[in-house]
Amino acid sequence: MNGSVVLRRIGGGVLVLWLVSLLTFALIQLLPGDAAQAIAGENATQADVDRIRHELGFDLPVIEQYFRWFSNVVTGDFGTSLYSGRPVTELIFEAAPATLSLTVMAIVIAVLVGVTAGIAAAIRQGGWLDRTITSLATFGIAMPSFWVLMLLLLPFAVLNRWLPATGYAPMSDGLWPWLSHILLPATALGLASAAELARHARGCAADVLARPYIRTARARGATGAWLIRRHVLRNAAIPVITVLGLHVGRLLGGSIVIESVAGISGLGTLAIQAILQRDYTTIQGYVLFSAIIVVLVNLVVDLLYGWINPKVRA
Amino acid sequence: MTATLQFQAGPAPAVGTARRGRTSTVASLMRRPSFVVAAGFLVFLVVVAALAPLIAPHDPSAQVLEDRLKGPSWSHLLGTDDLGRDVLSRLVYAARLALLAPLISVSVAILLGVPAGLWAGLRRGWVDAVTGRLSDTLLSLPGLAFALAVVAVLGPGLFNAMVAMGIVFAPSLYRVVRGATLAVAEESYIESARAIGCSTRRIIWVHVLPNIAAPFLVQVTILMGVALLAEASLSFLGLGVQPPDSSWGSMLEVAYQNQYDAPLAVLPAGTALVLTVLSFNTVGDAIRDTVARRRDS
Amino acid sequence: MTQATDPVLSVRGLTIDLVGPTRQRGLVEDVTFDVPQGRSVALIGESGCGKTLTAMSILRLLPPELRVTAGEIRFAGTDMVSASGRTLRGIRGGPVGMVFQDPMSSLNPTMTVGDQIAEARRLHLGESRGQARAKARELLDRVGIANAARRVDVYPFEMSGGMQQRVMIAAAIACEPRLVIADEPTTALDVTIQAEILELLRSLQEQMGLAVLLVTHDLGVVADFCDDVVVMYAGHVVERAPVEPLFARPRHPYTLALLDSVPQAGRARTMLDVIPGRVPPAGAFPTGCRFQPRCRFAVEQVCAAPQPEFEPEPGHRCRCVRVGTHELSLEKVS
Numbered sequence: 006m007n008g009s010v011v012l013r014r015i016g017g018g019v020l021v022l023w024l025v026s027l028l029t030f031a032l033i034q035l036l037p038g039d040a041a042q043a044i045a046g047e048n049a050t051q052a053d054v055d056r057i058r059h060e061l062g063f064d065l066p067v068i069e070q071y072f073r074w075f076s077n078v079v080t081g082d083f084g085t086s087l088y089s090g091r092p093v094t095e096l097i098f099e100a101a102p103a104t105l106s107l108t109v110m111a112i113v114i115a116v117l118v119g120v121t122a123g124i125a126a127a128i129r130q131g132g133w134l135d136r137t138i139t140s141l142a143t144f145g146i147a148m149p150s151f152w153v154l155m156l157l158l159l160p161f162a163v164l165n166r167w168l169p170a171t172g173y174a175p176m177s178d179g180l181w182p183w184l185s186h187i188l189l190p191a192t193a194l195g196l197a198s199a200a201e202l203a204r205h206a207r208g209c210a211a212d213v214l215a216r217p218y219i220r221t222a223r224a225r226g227a228t229g230a231w232l233i234r235r236h237v238l239r240n241a242a243i244p245v246i247t248v249l250g251l252h253v254g255r256l257l258g259g260s261i262v263i264e265s266v267a268g269i270s271g272l273g274t275l276a277i278q279a280i281l282q283r284d285y286t287t288i289q290g291y292v293l294f295s296a297i298i299v300v301l302v303n304l305v306v307d308l309l310y311g312w313i314n315p316k317v318r319a
Numbered sequence: 320m321t322a323t324l325q326f327q328a329g330p331a332p333a334v335g336t337a338r339r340g341r342t343s344t345v346a347s348l349m350r351r352p353s354f355v356v357a358a359g360f361l362v363f364l365v366v367v368a369a370l371a372p373l374i375a376p377h378d379p380s381a382q383v384l385e386d387r388l389k390g391p392s393w394s395h396l397l398g399t400d401d402l403g404r405d406v407l408s409r410l411v412y413a414a415r416l417a418l419l420a421p422l423i424s425v426s427v428a429i430l431l432g433v434p435a436g437l438w439a440g441l442r443r444g445w446v447d448a449v450t451g452r453l454s455d456t457l458l459s460l461p462g463l464a465f466a467l468a469v470v471a472v473l474g475p476g477l478f479n480a481m482v483a484m485g486i487v488f489a490p491s492l493y494r495v496v497r498g499a500t501l502a503v504a505e506e507s508y509i510e511s512a513r514a515i516g517c518s519t520r521r522i523i524w525v526h527v528l529p530n531i532a533a534p535f536l537v538q539v540t541i542l543m544g545v546a547l548l549a550e551a552s553l554s555f556l557g558l559g560v561q562p563p564d565s566s567w568g569s570m571l572e573v574a575y576q577n578q579y580d581a582p583l584a585v586l587p588a589g590t591a592l593v594l595t596v597l598s599f600n601t602v603g604d605a606i607r608d609t610v611a612r613r614r615d616s
Numbered sequence: 617m618t619q620a621t622d623p624v625l626s627v628r629g630l631t632i633d634l635v636g637p638t639r640q641r642g643l644v645e646d647v648t649f650d651v652p653q654g655r656s657v658a659l660i661g662e663s664g665c666g667k668t669l670t671a672m673s674i675l676r677l678l679p680p681e682l683r684v685t686a687g688e689i690r691f692a693g694t695d696m697v698s699a700s701g702r703t704l705r706g707i708r709g710g711p712v713g714m715v716f717q718d719p720m721s722s723l724n725p726t727m728t729v730g731d732q733i734a735e736a737r738r739l740h741l742g743e744s745r746g747q748a749r750a751k752a753r754e755l756l757d758r759v760g761i762a763n764a765a766r767r768v769d770v771y772p773f774e775m776s777g778g779m780q781q782r783v784m785i786a787a788a789i790a791c792e793p794r795l796v797i798a799d800e801p802t803t804a805l806d807v808t809i810q811a812e813i814l815e816l817l818r819s820l821q822e823q824m825g826l827a828v829l830l831v832t833h834d835l836g837v838v839a840d841f842c843d844d845v846v847v848m849y850a851g852h853v854v855e856r857a858p859v860e861p862l863f864a865r866p867r868h869p870y871t872l873a874l875l876d877s878v879p880q881a882g883r884a885r886t887m888l889d890v891i892p893g894r895v896p897p898a899g900a901f902p903t904g905c906r907f908q909p910r911c912r913f914a915v916e917q918v919c920a921a922p923q924p925e926f927e928p929e930p931g932h933r934c935r936c937v938r939v940g941t942h943e944l945s946l947e948k949v950s
Contacts (some may be wrong), residue, residue, distance in 0.1 A: 017455075020452065021452070021455055021456050021459050024452065024453070024456040025456055025459065025460065028456070028460075029468070032468055032469070032471075032472050033472070143597065143600070143601070144593070144597065146596075146600060147544065147592075147593045147594075147596035147597040147600060148589075148593050148596075149548050149551050149552065149571075149589070149592055149593075151552065151555060151571070152571060152585065152589040152592065152593075155571075155574075155575055155578065155585045155589070156585065156589075158578070159578075159582050159585075163578055163579060163582050164582060216721065217716065217718065217721045217722045218721065218722055218723055218724045218725070220677055220716070220722070221714075221716055221722045221723065221724075221784075222724065222735070223677060223708065224675055224677055224708050224709060224714040224716075225708060225709030225714075225735055225736045225739065225787065226705045226706065226707075226708040226709040226710060226736065226739045226740060227709075227735060227739060228701075228705055231739070235724075235727065235735070236724055236727070239726045239727075240724070240725070240726055243726075251458075254458070254459065254460070254461045254462070255461065255462070257461040257463075257464065258461040258462050258463030258464055259463070259552075261463055261464070261467070261552075261556070262463075262552045262555060262556060265555070265556055266575065276464065276467050277467070277556055277558070279471070280467060280470060280471040280475075280558065283471070285471065285472075288467070288468055288471045289468075291464065291468075292460065292464055292465065292468045295460065295461050295464045296459055296460050296461075299459045299460065299461060300459050303459065313726070314726070315725070315726055315771045315773075316725065316771075316773060
C-alpha cells in the first residue's frame with residue numbers, strides 16, 4: 006500500500022476521533038440542571054459545589070473548557086475519577102487487560118469457528134452440512150451473548166464444576182488459570198459474531214467457487230485442501246475482513262454485559278460502576294478509550310485489507 | 320459457464336415498477352414458509368401483548384413467597400421466580416415492552432437516518448460529506464458503550480436507553496437509505512422526471528420511496544432485533560427498564576441471580592428473546608431474498 | 617518420438633443431458649471425433665451448438681447439472697468418463713492442458729502469474745515452489761513475454777488481455793502435455809492480438825508435437841490454424857473433414873451456409889447471405905436432423921429420421937442422409 010493511502014486513512018481516523026472527543030465532551034454539558042450540583046450530590050455545601058465547579062472548570066466559557074479538556078486528553082490525562090480521585094487513565098489501564106483478553110479471545114474464536122464453518126458450508130452447498138450450519142448460524146445471530154454464557158455455564162460450571170463460573174485470572178497467574186476463566190465468556194461473546202461471520206463467509210466462498218478461475222484451477226488438477234488454501238481462502242477472506250472491524254465494536258459492547266455475568270473486572274464493569282456512581286470523568290474516559298480502540302482496529306483492518314488485496318496494493 | 324446458454328432469460332423488469340409489483344411481492348412472500356412462520360409469530364406476539372390481562376393466568380406482580388423458585392407445575396406452567404411470581408404471566412406482560420422498546424429505538428433511528436439518507440443520496444454535496452463523517456463517527460463508537468454514556472447523563476430508564484440506541488442505529492439506517500437512494504437516483508427515470516418538471520418532493524414520494532422500501536424494511540427488521548437484544552442487555556444490567564416494570568432482559572437478570580438454585584430458570588425469557596429476534600431477522604431475510612429474486616428474474 | 621497410430625483423444629457417441637428440476641436431453645448428442653497426435657482439430661459452430669460443453673466434458677469440468685449420459689471419451693487409452701477422481705486429477709493440467717476463453721476472469725486475481733503457472737508443476741511433478749517458479753520464468757519467456765524474470769511476480773490485472781492469455785497458455789503447457797484444449801482462446805481479444813496468440817499456439821504445437829483441440833466460432837481462425845475441422849450444430853456433429861477439403865467442398869448444407877455467410881473482402885457488396893431462422897433452443901430440438909427447419913434442401917420424410925454419419929470421401933464425413941445417399945450434392949457458390 007502506498008504511503009498516501011495510509012496517511013489518508015490515518016487522517017480519517019484522527020478526524021473521527023476528534024469528533025468523538027467533541028461528542029464525549031458534549032455529554033457532560035448535557036447534564037440536566039447544574040452539572041456541578043449534580044456531581045457534588047445532595048449533601049454538599051455551597052462551598053463544595055463551588056469548589057467542584059472551579060476544579061472541573063465549569064465556570065469557564067465552554068470553548069475554553071473544551072480546549073482545556075482536549076489538551077489534557079491529548080497528553081494522556083483523562084482527568085481524575087470523581088468517585089475515587091484516582092487518575093482515570095490508571096483505572097482504565099487496570100481494567101483493560103481483562104477486557105482485551107476477553108475480546109481478543111472472542112474474535113479468535115469467532116473467526117476460527119465462523120469462517121471455517123462458512124467455507125465448509127459453501128463447499129458442500131445444499132448438502133446436510135450446509136443446511137445445518139446455515140440453520141445454526143441463523144439461530145446464533147438471534148441469541149443474546151449473555152444468555153449463551155448462562156447456558157454454557159449450566160453444564161460446565163453450575164451443574165458440574167469443571168470450569169470456574171466467575172472471575173478473571175491474568176496471564177501472569179499461568180496459562181491454564183487464565184484460559185479456564187476466559188474460555189466460556191469468550192466463547193459466548195464470540196458465538197454471535199461467529200454466526201454472522203459464518204453466513205458472510207459462506208456467501209463469499211460460494212461466490213468465489215462459482216468464479217471462472219476456480220474452474221481453471223480445477224483444470225490444472227487442483228482440488229480439496231490445495232484449492233481452498235490457495236484459491237478460495239484469499240479471495241473469500243477479503244470481504245470477510247472488511248466486516249471484522251464492525252464486529253469489534255459490537256464485541257466491545259457485548260463484553261460489558263459478559264463481564265457482568267462472568268464477574269470479570271474489566272472496562273465494562275468500570276463503566277457500569279461509573280454510571281451508578283455518577284463518575285462522569287470516568288465515563289468520558291471510558292467512551293473515549295473505546296472509540297480509540299475501535300478506530301485503531303478499523304485502521305488495522307483497512308491496512309490488512311490493503312495488504313491482502315493486491316489490487317489496492319499496486 | 321455454458322450452462323447459462325441453455326436458459327432463455329426473460330427481459331429484466333424496469334426498476335421503476337415498484338408500485339405495480341408491490342402486491343405480488345407480498346404474494347411471493349406469503350409463499351415462503353419461513354416468512355409465514357416468522358411473521359405469524361410476530362403477529363401472535365402483538366396479540367399476546369395486547370391481550371395480556373386476558374391471557375396471563377396470574378397477576379404478574381403477585382408475590383407468593385412460599386412458592387419461590389418452583390419448577391413448572393399445572394398452576395405455574397413456567398414456574399415461579401425468586402419472589403414467587405408466575406413466570407408465564409410476567410413473560411406475557413413483558414411482551415409489551417419487547418415490542419415497544421425496539422419501536423422507540425427504531426423510530427428515533429428513522430427520524431434521524433431517513434431524511435439524512437434521502438438528502439445525501441439525492442443532493443450529494445457538502446451535506447453528504449458532513450453526514451457521512453458524522454455517521455462514521457457514531458459507527459466507531461461501540462453502541463452499547465455510547466448508550467451507557469447517554470444513560471449516565473440522562474439517568475437510567477427504558478426510554479432514555481432506547482433513545483440512545485436509536486441514535487446509535489441511525490447511521491446504519493442512514494447508510495442503507497443513502498445507498499438505495501443513490502442507486503435509484505442514477506436510474507434514468509429520475510432524470511426524465513426532473514426533465515418534465517417534477518418537484519423534488521414528488522420525486523421522493525412517487526419514485527424514490529417505493530424503490531428503497533425493500534432495503535429500508537430489511538434494515539428496519541434487523542434493527543428491531545438488535546434493539547431488542549440491546550434492551551435486554553441494558554435491562555439485565557439494571558440500566559434499562561426500572562422496577563416495578565420488567566422486561567425479558569430484567570427477568571433474565573433475576574434468573575441469573577438464582578442460577579444455582581434454579582438452573583433452568585434462564586430458559587423462558589431467553590427463549591422468548593431468541594424467538595422474537597429470530598422472527599425479525601427471518602422476516603428481513605425473506606424480504607431481501609424475495610426482492611432480489613424478482614429483480615433477477 | 618514414436619507416434620502412436622491411435623489418436624490422443626477419441627470421443628465416441630458423446631451425449632450430454634441437463635439433469636435437474638428441468639430436464640433437457642441431448643444438449644450434445646452422439647458426438648464423435650478424434651484428435652490425432654501432432655494435429656490441431658477445430659471444433660466449430662455457432663453459440664449454443666454445444667462445442668464448449670463437449671470440450672469441458674473431456675476433463676469432466678461440467679457443472680453437476682450437466683451430465684454425460686452416453687458415450688466414451690478416451691485420452692491416451694484412459695476412459696475419462698468413468699475414470700476415478702485420482703486419475704482425473706493426474707491428467708488435468710498434466711498430460712492435458714486447458715486454455716480458457718476470458719483470461720481476465722479465468723486467472724486468480726490474488727495470485728501472481730508465476731505461481732499460477734507453477735501450480736501445475738507443483739501438483740503433478742512435485743516440484744518445490746522455487747523450482748516451479750524457475751520453470752515458470754522459462755515458460756513466460758517461451759510464450760513470448762518480455763522481462764520474464766520480473767513478470768513472474770506480477771498479478772494478472774497488471775497485464776493486458778493478450779499477455780494474460782499467453783500466461784494461460786504457459787500454464788497449460790507447463791507439464792509438457794500431449795493435448796491442449798483451447799476454448800475460444802482468442803474471442804475476448806483484439807484482432808491483432810488474436811493473430812499473435814494463434815501464431816504462438818501454432819509454433820508451440822510444432823515444437824512440442826502437441827495435439828490441439830481448438831473450440832471456436834471463427835472460420836478465419838480455423839482456416840489459418842487448424843488441420844482438421846469438426847462442425848457442430850445444435851448439439852450434433854454435422855461434418856468432419858481436414859481443413860482444405862472442408863473449405864473447398866463442404867458437404868453438409870449447414871457448413872455450406874456457414875461458409876457462404878462469411879463476408880468476403882473483395883466481393884461485390886450485396887446483401888449478406890444469412891442463414892434464415894434461428895438455432896433451436898435446448899428444449900425444442902427437432903427430431904432427426906436438427907438443421908432441418910433452416911435447411912433449404914430439407915425433405916421432410918428423409919430429414920426427420922435419425923441421421924447417421926456417412927463418408928462421401930475418405931476422411932470426409934457428413935451427417936446427412938440426403939448427401940450420404942447422393943440425393944443431394946452441393947456446389948459452393950464462389
